Amino acid sequence: MKSLTVLELSKLYNINRQTIYNNIKKGILSKNSDNKIDFSEAIRVFGEPSRKQDVKEPVKIDSPSSAEVLLLRQQIDMLKNQLDDAKDRESFYQNQIETIQRLLEAPKANMTTFTDKEQPQSNAAQVQPELSTDDEENDGLATAEPKRIQVPQHVEPEPEKRGFWSRFFKPYG
Numbered sequence: 815m816k817s818l819t820v821l822e823l824s825k826l827y828n829i830n831r832q833t834i835y836n837n838i839k840k841g842i843l844s845k846n847s848d849n850k851i852d853f854s855e856a857i858r859v860f861g862e863p864s865r866k867q868d869v870k871e872p873v874k875i876d877s878p879s880s881a882e883v884l885l886l887r888q889q890i891d892m893l894k895n896q897l898d899d900a901k902d903r904e905s906f907y908q909n910q911i912e913t914i915q916r917l918l919e920a921p922k923a924n925m926t927t928f929t930d931k932e933q934p935q936s937n938a939a940q941v942q943p944e945l946s947t948d949d950e951e952n953d954g955l956a957t958a959e960p961k962r963i964q965v966p967q968h969v970e971p972e973p974e975k976r977g978f979w980s981r982f983f984k985p986y987g
Contacts, residue, residue, distance in 0.1 A: 817850035826863050827856070 824831045834851075837843040843859050845851055856863075976984065 816853040817846055817848070818853055818856065819850055823851055823856055827860050828864070829860070 818826065820831050820834050823834055834843065837859060838845060838851075843851060844855060
């Protein structure tokens, strides 16, 4: 006949191992010489083991119609849409950057820069220094001709800046 260990017997009958040991100690249940319990002895004490559910029964796995799966699929679709939108934005901005770079690289024939040292003679004759003290006349708006600021001829030289120690040891003068 079949022999079972205490652990196998406790799993088969779904009882605590301590209960089996207590029954052995009391003499209700006996062990073989190899410390195993005969199955017929277990049936005599505990009766027929209750049938567990067969493993072959279909176990319900999340079906595609379950709420969680549907929610996850919706989130995946939403994330795919967001990724597509981000790719579209990236390509649009990349095109904008390329366009701006091409415009910056293209030289403009009719524009002169401040680094040009020579001015055409016609422009030099037209530019005349304007001395204006009226605030109303110069309202801050950009005009075609640049305004010049008059520099006074007699400027007093600034006094010599004195360092920390010279303030103590040099006389004022």
